[in-house]
Structures are given as structure tokens and as C-alpha cells.
Amino acid sequence: MDRFPYRDVRDCVFLMSRIVDVFVSLEASDEPIASVAARTMGIAADQLLDVRVLRRSLDARKGHALGHRLRVEVFLVGEIESSRPGGRPSRQWPSSIPRPRVVIVGSGPAGSWAALRLAEAGVSSTILERGKPVQPRRHDLARVQRGQLDVNSNYCFGEGGAGTYSDGKLYTRTKDRAGVERVLADLVRFGAPGDITVESRPHVGSNRLPKVLTALRGFLEEHGTVYKFSSLFAGIATRDGRVRGVRTTDGDEIPADVVVLACGHSARDVYHWAAGAGVALERKGSAVGVRLEHPQSSIDRIQYGRAAGDPRLPPAFYEMSATGAGRGVYSFCMCPGGFIVPAATEACGLVVNGMSLSRRDSPHANAAMVVTVQAADYGEPALGPLAGVAFQRRIEEAAFAAGGGAFRAPAVRLADFLAGRSSTSLPKVSYHPGVVAGRMDEIFPPFVTDALRAGLEAITRRIRGFLHEDAVLVAAETRTSAPVRIVRDPVSLQSPSLVGLYPAGEGAGYAGGIVSSAIDGERVAQAIVGTVRP
């Protein structure tokens, strides 16, 4: 079918579009989508001018034919065209008012999207980043895989933030669908594959994300944004209860009317500074647990049954949850065909996380398996809002000690963990620094171990094949979300403690994940453009 050039003239050509849901079975996956859509609509294929896939998800539910469910927009000759999705926020800095001096702490999704939306509104900013640009950061990641950590350049710290060397999974529970569309469109604009706007579980892959971030930096620099790498925030200079500048650990003071604090949930130094400086903070619940790794083939068998191994199928994904000892136990950040990585930021604290390359071709499947922790569980009233940081750190230090140093991680086979014993041997795992047999009850408080065991028992009873002999728990997954919230006014988005301070993203407790953090950065930029009058 000839493609009608509607994409360039969508707002004026007389077309009619309809949204249609279609199912394409695995066997029929070579059939053109237009003919499947036409059949579903009961019309001839040549009546369609074009078909655009809006959403694609794999349907691997038991008792259903295996295939893809697609939501497509079908174009027919008609009267009217639909409008462009997403719609970029259009608020501009008024030309009659001097522009504010903005410093953004952190180049993660929250900081980067704050800078992007500010630049689009005509306001340039300075981004202060403790880590290195993506390329030199790569060498530090190679070193931590050998057990040598740079506390300022690692899986959490550096250009692009914590998600740069992740799977770049872009699905999110946020209800701001227009915001999601805008962020995905930006990622495509800077070089991510176009598919991410249609897949139900889009991911970019850790080998592609750095290129996207480099392109984003190029765009921002062209629009006046200044990056200061290896530059560590030390505090905010104030006058009359307003932001006046940002101090770095080098002794510099960068003048600023506005500071966006987008430092992520691992910036414990920033939490300590904020507590000491009287910035309003509060405790926030989070979740801790382990990375659970299976052979990918076992997850494929569970999810695809007899079709497992079909080269047309992607490595299978799962999401599991249960109640264990009265607490929520759930999987999180599942990485099909991925690796477990050392995501530590402190010399004697072990943290694991997960990532995949875009082709997701490692023989392992891993996911965080975590237990919900309420703010009250942190105890330690004397530590006030920082008790959650101390709680995480205790677990990380116990895991480091149990691994014997050099970021080797304590691990136990799933069957042994459920039986309450240590493993006498461990399977091959994807975690490069290495694993040693360890006991989870020596790392976590009893309420975490008990809930994890009960939750995993319930899941293994429910899902045949999940209790695989080579399934293994690797500790400790502690940085699931911020254990602290940096309080902000719900309307102005500023800290009630300091005029001009805008906490943003995951570290401030307002987002979780790449996309929702980017959306929060965008929201803060909009608030700045709407409210700042220097």
C-alpha cells in the first residue's frame, strides 16, 4: 500500500482516523498489520490509507493464543484529522523580565528534563554533576565490576543519573500520560528507537542510553546550558531566606536565584546537608530485599509454555507480588536477559541492582524482590528524618561484610533460603564481582527476612517452575526509592524552608524511575517559569 503523506500535513489534510484494537497471533506475525486491521473492521484493505501502531504488547496469558495485541490508528478518507499527541508545555519566560540564574544539582532524568524545559522556555541553567560524562564514567563502571569503587562515579552517580547504565525500562505507573508521551518523544528526538512510543513495555537498553544522553547534552549546550562535571554540591548560600548561590566542595560559589535539587536517592551527603541547614525533610517508607536471578530459559518456559525458545519471542518478563508475614513482597525492575550490577556508592556498603543491554541476550533473568518498609520501621527517633538512610546503610554494610569485601555479594539458592539454610554451592550468576554463600538473616532485620521468605514461598507455590534449582538470591537491594522526602509546597513546588529551592525527582521523594523523574523535572521547570520573579 502506498503511504499517504499525512505525517507532514496532519493538521490540514481531510482524513478520518479510527482507533482499532487488533490481535496478531504469533503464527500470523508476517501478515501486514493493515490487512489485519481491515479484517477486524470488516472493510477491504485498499480502503485504508495508512495504519499507525500506537501500542504493542505481547499477550502470553495462559489459555490464550500467543501473539501481540496492537492498538492502531487507521486512516481512511474522511473529514477531519486528530490532533498531535502529547502537546509540549508552551509556557515561555516573559521577555520583559530578566531571566533567573538557575543551578540544577544532578544530571539525572529530573535535572536533565528540568534543564530541557527551561531551555525551551528561554531560560538557561548550570548543571552541577558530581560524576563524570558518560564516556569516562564507563571506565569507572568497568573498575567497580572488578571490586574498585569510585564514590563519585559509579552506577548511581554520573551523567544521566542512576538510569544511564540500566535497561532504560521506560514503563511507569504515572497517570500523567501526556507527560509520558512528551518524555518518550524527547528520547526519540535524541536518538532512542521510535518503537519506544508504541511498545507497552518500552526499553532503550544500557548500550543505547549513553548516546541519547550525549545528544541531549549537545542540544542543551547549544541552548546555553552549562555542565560542570566532577563538581560536588556542598550547600546553598542564602540571604533573607532566599537562595543566593550554590557552594561546591572545591570552594566555588555559583550565583543563583533558583536551585533545583535533583540529586537522586543515593545523595546521602545532600540529605545530611539539608537536615543540618534546616530544610524541611520527612521520613518516607521504601522497600528493601534482594536481586533474584533465574536462568532466562526457566522464565521463558513459565511464561510461554511450549512456545518457549521460539526466536520470534522476546526473553520473557514477569511481575510477581504476594503478602508475606503481613507485608507486601513484590518484584521490581525485572531485567530479562540481563545482569546484576554493583550499584554501591559507599566504600563499605554493598548495593545490587539490575540492567540489560538492548538485545537482552544474557542467559540470566533478574528482578529485585523486595519487602515494603514503613517509615516507622526505621526506628531510631533520634535520627529524625534520616533514620531511613541509617537503616539502608546498616543493611549495605552487613552485606559488604558478609561478601568479604571487594563488592563480592552474599548469595543463597532460593530452595535453601526457603528451607532456612545456607547453600553449599552456588550456580553461575551474572554478577561480575562474584558471590559467596551467605545467610540473609545476617544481613536484614528479621521482619524483612521473614516477609521475604513467606512471600517467596507463596509465589513458588503459585507459579510452577519458579522454584528452579539454579534460582539464587543476591543481597542487598536497598536503593529502591528515597527513604526521605524533601518537603515542597504542592503549588509552587518550592521548599517551605527556602525561597528559590525546588526539590525534584526521585531523591526528593516525588518520583520513582526514569520517566516519572523526567516528568517531575519538567513540572518543576514549569513551576519556575510560572512563579520566579528575580
Ligand SMILES: Cc1cc2nc3c(=O)[nH]c(=O)nc-3n(C[C@H](O)[C@H](O)[C@H](O)COP(=O)(O)OP(=O)(O)OC[C@H]3O[C@@H](n4cnc5c(N)ncnc54)[C@H](O)[C@@H]3O)c2cc1C
Ligand atoms: C543500575 C540501575 C538500573 C535502573 N534501571 C531502571 C530502569 O530500567 N528503568 C527505570 O525507570 N529506572 C531505573 N533505575 C532507576 C532510575 O535510574 C532512577 O529512578 C532515576 O534515574 C531517578 O532520576 P533522578 O533524576 O531523580 O535521580 P538520579 O538519576 O539519581 O540523578 C541524580 C544525579 O545527581 C547527582 N548528584 C548526587 N549528589 C550530588 C551532589 N552532591 N553534587 C552534584 N551532583 C550530585 C548524581 O551523580 C546523579 O547523576 C535504575 C537505577 C539503577 C541504579
